Amino acid sequence: xxxxxxxxxxxxxxxxxxxxxxxxxxxxxxxxxxxxxxxxxxxxxxxxxxxxxxxxxxxx
Numbered sequence: 001x002x003x004x005x006x007x008x009x010x011x012x013x014x015x016x017x018x019x020x021x022x023x024x025x026x027x028x029x030x031x032x033x034x035x036x037x038x039x040x041x042x043x044x045x046x047x048x049x050x051x052x053x054x055x056x057x058x059x060x
Contacts, residue, residue, distance in 0.1 A: 015043040 010019045011027070014037035020027070028044040030037050039047065 011038050013038060013040040013043055015039055015047070018043075 008022060010021055011023050012019050013027075014030075018040045020040075023029070023038060024041070026041040028039045028041075030039065
């Protein structure tokens with residue numbers, strides 16, 4: 001028997017608001033306080049660069 005499924009809601013970037021029909025493989029997911037948030041490729045790259053920029057040189 002085929003069951004009707006509710007359509008999935010579009011995915012929204014938690015930082016810039018960009019939307020996608022489904023989660024693209026290039027997006028990043030973060031779980032905070034039990035809530036899943038997605039970040040588009042551009043926002044994820046900017047955030048990673050900002051984190052890397054604050055690391056001590058001993059990490060490299």
